[in-house]
Amino acid sequence: MLFGQEKPHRYLVSKVFFSLMLLKTFVVSVFLSLIIGSSAGAQESTYYQGKTLTIYVGRTPGSGADLAARVFAQFWSQYIPGEPTVVVRNLPGGGGTRVWNYGAEVAPNDGLHVLFSPTNGAAAVLKEPGLRADFSTMPFVGGLLSPNMAYIRTEKVSSPDQLLTAQGLRFGGQNPALRFDLLGRLALDALGVEYQYVTGFPGGADVFNAIRRSEVDIQVASLGLYRFSIEPTLVDEGLAIPLWHNPSADTEGNVMALDVVPDIPSYMEFYRSVHGRDPSGEIYEMYKWILPRVNNIVYAALLPPGAPEEPTRILRESFVSVTNDPSYQAEEQTMYGFSLPLIGAEEGTEILRSLYDVPDEVASFLKAYIDEVR
Numbered sequence: 001m002l003f004g005q006e007k008p009h010r011y012l013v014s015k016v017f018f019s020l021m022l023l024k025t026f027v028v029s030v031f032l033s034l035i036i037g038s039s040a041g042a043q044e045s046t047y048y049q050g051k052t053l054t055i056y057v058g059r060t061p062g063s064g065a066d067l068a069a070r071v072f073a074q075f076w077s078q079y080i081p082g083e084p085t086v087v088v089r090n091l092p093g094g095g096g097t098r099v100w101n102y103g104a105e106v107a108p109n110d111g112l113h114v115l116f117s118p119t120n121g122a123a124a125v126l127k128e129p130g131l132r133a134d135f136s137t138m139p140f141v142g143g144l145l146s147p148n149m150a151y152i153r154t155e156k157v158s159s160p161d162q163l164l165t166a167q168g169l170r171f172g173g174q175n176p177a178l179r180f181d182l183l184g185r186l187a188l189d190a191l192g193v194e195y196q197y198v199t200g201f202p203g204g205a206d207v208f209n210a211i212r213r214s215e216v217d218i219q220v221a222s223l224g225l226y227r228f229s230i231e232p233t234l235v236d237e238g239l240a241i242p243l244w245h246n247p248s249a250d251t252e253g254n255v256m257a258l259d260v261v262p263d264i265p266s267y268m269e270f271y272r273s274v275h276g277r278d279p280s281g282e283i284y285e286m287y288k289w290i291l292p293r294v295n296n297i298v299y300a301a302l303l304p305p306g307a308p309e310e311p312t313r314i315l316r317e318s319f320v321s322v323t324n325d326p327s328y329q330a331e332e333q334t335m336y337g338f339s340l341p342l343i344g345a346e347e348g349t350e351i352l353r354s355l356y357d358v359p360d361e362v363a364s365f366l367k368a369y370i371d372e373v374r
Helices: 002-046 064-079 098-105 121-125 160-165 179-191 204-212 223-235 267-275 282-296 309-323 326-336 345-354 360-371
Strands: 052-057 085-090 113-118 140-144 148-153 169-172 195-198 218-222 240-245 299-302
Touching: 052 064, 052 098, 064 085, 064 113, 064 299, 064 309, 064 326, 098 113, 121 179, 121 282, 121 360, 140 309, 140 345, 148 179, 148 223, 160 240, 160 267, 169 179, 169 204, 179 195, 179 218, 179 267, 179 282, 179 360, 204 218, 204 223, 218 223, 223 240, 223 326, 240 267, 282 345, 282 360, 309 326
Parallel strands: 052 085, 052 113, 169 195, 169 218
Antiparallel strands: 113 299, 140 299, 148 218, 148 240
């Protein structure tokens, strides 16, 4: 009996010994992982500790872009390990190109200098001489999409179906290469609307005031301006009606209506409602091609070329964290009436690269299209 029980006993001892060895190996592995992880975390948490992060905005103090950057900066530091001091510096000039040229040519690429400003994708596509920065070489940290929409005075058009036959319409704008003007002209032309383009207004508020004075009839405006100024003073009073919002799109040509504008149809939906078919044609294809390149990224945060990978990763992750912060979202609601959709690093990088991969026929069309109304 004892001899018969000896084998199971030895087997049990061996099994216990083997299990203990496995447990020891597991504990050591976990311990080493914690040490390595703590070391990496320590490096991450100290990169910005005791340092100053400077954010450059290519607009004047008090402007919409300046306020957007400053509100974002108030929250950014708390999501950056080490909580650096964040300073906002204004670098206006060159129609918004000065700040990007500074970032590409002058700003140190140490991860402590961020360009956070409205982009001008059309200037990059057209290779305009004032913009020397190459966005495709500048690490994309994060971006915010600022929706925009078109509306019209009811004195000329009281319902959407009247737009196609209306006479004497005047479309007010600021600059032929500006996204509001470019998208507005392409949209109206693709619809087949007869209109006169009146450009040169200093800003969106100036176009809005011209609408109120009956100097122009149509405007493409930011959704924020629409919610806080246009809607309560014109639309609610029966003096204007919304037409469409310019949707989001990817570089493959897939178009998506924006969730933040549920009460205003997308351009594609509006087109179908007045024509009874999907939009098509050369001008519409150009509208669709230009959408992601001038409309998706409005406020972009970029780093100078050659910025190190570690601060780039930290800033990207913290940028996303800010946009998910309920307190920041509450500030957005106060400023805009909605939250600006996030453009992540992967999508933003792809869009910026596409600005420099422009088919010759597209470049030729856009240059001629803009030059004819300069």
